[in-house]
Amino acid sequence: MAGSHGQQGRDPVVVLISTGIRPEEKMLIEAFRRRDIALHAVDDRQVHGTLSAWPQNVPHAEVVLARSKSHWRNVTLARWLEAHGARVVNPSRVLETCGDKAATTLALIGEGVPTLSASVAFGRESGLEAGRQLGFPLVLKPVVGSWGRLIGKANDRDALELALEHKEAVGGSPHAATYLQPFIETGGMDIRAFVVGGRCIAAIERHSTHWRTNTALGARAVGRPVDEDLAAVAEAAAAAVAGSLVAVDLFETPHGLLVNEVNGTMEFRNSVETTGVNIPGIVADHVMAMASDGLGLGLPQVS
Numbered sequence: 001m002a003g004s005h006g007q008q009g010r011d012p013v014v015v016l017i018s019t020g021i022r023p024e025e026k027m028l029i030e031a032f033r034r035r036d037i038a039l040h041a042v043d044d045r046q047v048h049g050t051l052s053a054w055p056q057n058v059p060h061a062e063v064v065l066a067r068s069k070s071h072w073r074n075v076t077l078a079r080w081l082e083a084h085g086a087r088v089v090n091p092s093r094v095l096e097t098c099g100d101k102a103a104t105t106l107a108l109i110g111e112g113v114p115t116l117s118a119s120v121a122f123g124r125e126s127g128l129e130a131g132r133q134l135g136f137p138l139v140l141k142p143v144v145g146s147w148g149r150l151i152g153k154a155n156d157r158d159a160l161e162l163a164l165e166h167k168e169a170v171g172g173s174p175h176a177a178t179y180l181q182p183f184i185e186t187g188g189m190d191i192r193a194f195v196v197g198g199r200c201i202a203a204i205e206r207h208s209t210h211w212r213t214n215t216a217l218g219a220r221a222v223g224r225p226v227d228e229d230l231a232a233v234a235e236a237a238a239a240a241v242a243g244s245l246v247a248v249d250l251f252e253t254p255h256g257l258l259v260n261e262v263n264g265t266m267e268f269r270n271s272v273e274t275t276g277v278n279i280p281g282i283v284a285d286h287v288m289a290m291a292s293d294g295l296g297l298g299l300p301q302v303s
């Protein structure tokens, strides 16, 4: 395969930027290696430079896989690289939407994708009123956050009041806005569907004894066959946020599948063996197809 990409008779340069090498990055590097393509891994903590130029310590690349742990770091890097001609997956606009639960909900609603009702409030009193209107139990979340951190369930007004009071006292950006949803009785199970290049390629169920089913909190992953329904909702959610590499989290409810969130930096360490689908391999093929396409489209060439 090496040397066969693009119209210039050379391989496009692909860079992976992340915060250290997690199992996903390891699997991606290996998937590229198997295709005889070097994936240049860069630790985001090494990156610096003037915004008027390509960042230092990042090889010049046509395509950059943005996988920083921090939402804002990822968005900043993506914007910076895009400004200097790189194609970033996912693009900054997608990362901005997916990293912000309110923005994701607005995008899903805008495209008519089935999702949970969600409210936003900025103060203690308005938060209480939003909770009263939603009804209890409800779930409170920081607008920006992941791995289930700082996500709480309020069974009644007193619990909500305490949470809102704490958020106000602690302050800082995670608590500047409160995102509230009705609590969905999931039985400790949600579905994660992987969408690559518009196609749902695999899915898992995450099971937990806790109502939060993040694998980072100990939930167990099992493979879930992708049926027409699941593929349709997951692919519509990916399209709504314009994401080409996303993991869509869904709840199974009596009203059908509802999208809870869309992850723009997908984690799949527990999903390859459980699904039997070579997720990093499919990602690598997708990224290389994009890169070759970019060379053909006359994107800025690098030497």
Ligand SMILES: Nc1ncnc2c1ncn2[C@@H]1O[C@H](COP(=O)(O)OP(=O)(O)O)[C@@H](O)[C@H]1O
Binding pocket: 116, 139, 141, 145, 146, 147, 148, 149, 151, 181, 182, 183, 184, 185, 186, 189, 190, 211, 212, 213, 214, 249, 260, 261
């Ligand atoms: N409205 C809800 N009803 C029931 N469970 C929920 C609700 N929202 C989140 N959860 C549970 O909490 C987990 C974490 O919430 P999520 O919105 O995915 O935030 P994070 O970005 O931190 O993963 C979900 O995977 C799900 O198991």
Ligand SMILES: [Mg+2]
Binding pocket: 147, 148, 214, 249, 261
């Ligand atoms: Mg989640």
